[in-house]
Amino acid sequence: xxxxxxxxxxxxxxxxxxxxxxxxxxxxxxxxxRLIGAELEFTVHHADDPARPLELETLRRALxxxxxxxxxxxxxxxxxxxxxxxxxxxxxxVEISSAPFRSLAALYAATEGDRRQLARLLATEGLxxxxxxxxxxxxxxxxxxxxxxxxxxxAFDRTGTAGRVMMCNTAGLQACVDAGxxxxxxxxxxxxxxxxxxxxxxxxxxxxxxxxxxxxxSARMRxxxxxxxxxxxxxxxxxxxAHAWARHALAAPLLCVRRDGRDWDAPNGLTxxxxxxxxxxxxxxxEDLEYHLTLLFPPIRPRGxxxxxxxxxxxxxxxxxxxxxxxxxxxxxxxxxxTRDLAAPGAGRWEQAARDxxxxxxxxxxxxxxxxxxVRRLDRTTLDVPTRARVxxxxxxxxxxxxxxxx
Numbered sequence: 001x002x003x004x005x006x007x008x009x010x011x012x013x014x015x016x017x018x019x020x021x022x023x024x025x026x027x028x029x030x031x032x033x034r035l036i037g038a039e040l041e042f043t044v045h046h047a048d049d050p051a052r053p054l055e056l057e058t059l060r061r062a063l064x065x066x067x068x069x070x071x072x073x074x075x076x077x078x079x080x081x082x083x084x085x086x087x088x089x090x091x092x093x094v095e096i097s098s099a100p101f102r103s104l105a106a107l108y109a110a111t112e113g114d115r116r117q118l119a120r121l122l123a124t125e126g127l128x129x130x131x132x133x134x135x136x137x138x139x140x141x142x143x144x145x146x147x148x149x150x151x152x153x154x155a156f157d158r159t160g161t162a163g164r165v166m167m168c169n170t171a172g173l174q175a176c177v178d179a180g181x182x183x184x185x186x187x188x189x190x191x192x193x194x195x196x197x198x199x200x201x202x203x204x205x206x207x208x209x210x211x212x213x214x215x216x217x218s219a220r221m222r223x224x225x226x227x228x229x230x231x232x233x234x235x236x237x238x239x240x241x242a243h244a245w246a247r248h249a250l251a252a253p254l255l256c257v258r259r260d261g262r263d264w265d266a267p268n269g270l271t272x273x274x275x276x277x278x279x280x281x282x283x284x285x286x287e288d289l290e291y292h293l294t295l296l297f298p299p300i301r302p303r304g305x306x307x308x309x310x311x312x313x314x315x316x317x318x319x320x321x322x323x324x325x326x327x328x329x330x331x332x333x334x335x336x337x338x339t340r341d342l343a344a345p346g347a348g349r350w351e352q353a354a355r356d357x358x359x360x361x362x363x364x365x366x367x368x369x370x371x372x373x374x375v376r377r378l379d380r381t382t383l384d385v386p387t388r389a390r391v392x393x394x395x396x397x398x399x400x401x402x403x404x405x406x407x
Contacts, residue, residue, distance in 0.1 A: 045132030091168025131205030133312025151256035162226025197353035217357035
């Protein structure tokens with residue numbers, strides 16, 4: 001078996017073992033745990049009528065020089081004042097993705113400043129940022145027409161309508177944290193995997209869709225789980241996360257194949273392993289492999305760092321609460337290990353957490369224990385005392401509200 005890595009830029013990938021090594025080295029970069037980042041995504045609505053359809057031209061005018069080229073070809077694509085770029089998702093959702101920061105306090109100050117600036121820009125055209133993980137009013141309607149999104153929609157349509165909802169109507173909050181040193185990696189992954197369902201339930205904001213109650217605490221995650229589960233299911237990676245993830249990624253179906261022109265459709269059922277084995281006319285390259293990795297959507301995803309993708313968008317500045325909780329739970333090895341133990345009753349209960357929230361006893365027990373630990377360990381983050389107190393209040397409100405009403 002070959003274990004050498006691929007060193008040439010954009011080299012052809014013709015060997016499964018080399019592909020596995022490439023993914024393992026790319027997706028799990030180990031080292032000191034110092035950095036944290038966040039990605040904030042929002043649906044966008046007319047302030048006077050949130051159910052009215054959004055038009056790209058209105059969004060273009062509002063964003064001005066900050067508009068991405070996907071909606072404004074030739075745009076200078078200026079970042080917001082604190083350096084955050086603005087991107088736009090297929091249904092017109094806007095997203096700001098922070099740089100990695102060494103300090104949670106610095107992350108909060110910069111990203112919250114840019115969130116507020118984004119809200120001001122949208123207000124010039126009578127638009128507001130949504131406060132839910134799923135558009136509560138509108139049906140899915142795709143505004144962006146790109147080869148990538150065309151191919152994704154075609155692939156998702158094979159399994160129903162969930163893919164269109166996911167692409168056009170959902171808005172998430174992502175935390176990005178370092179993978180840690182080699183000896184920390186398995187524990188940090190396991191802590192996030194175990195605590196994920198509890199965090200998802202506690203911070204769910206998306207029970208309504210199309211003006212009705214869906215019966216799910218996070219209907220956003222219902223949409224994600226409604227897509228091909230090989231693309232979206234949570235992966236328990238065990239003691240060798242890097243290679244376990246690599247094997248999973250290579251066996252996952254292709255969603256698109258980049259080509260010249262607008263047709264990026266992938267043959268139904270083809271995996272990346274199949275492509276390596278010669279299923280298409282030309283072999284894949286390392287760029288194709290790395291692009292494929294961006295089209296896998298599990299609740300916890302390795303991208304060189306660990307990306308927590310199971311959180312709904314939060315209202316206003318409350319996005320800092322789940323981000324601070326995750327930072328606190330990974331603040332040191334002892335807390336990380338304790339998180340894994342306390343989260344055990346809810347571990348693996350992803351669909352139950354998304355659907356039932358705290359009416360699932362295991363998820364409820366895990367959430368109360370894990371969030372109590374996080375609040376007690378907030379002093380191990382760099383947040384100031386008033387911000388820590390605000391986070392603790394948000395956590396308490398979410399726990400009591402979810403326990404009382406499920407929403």
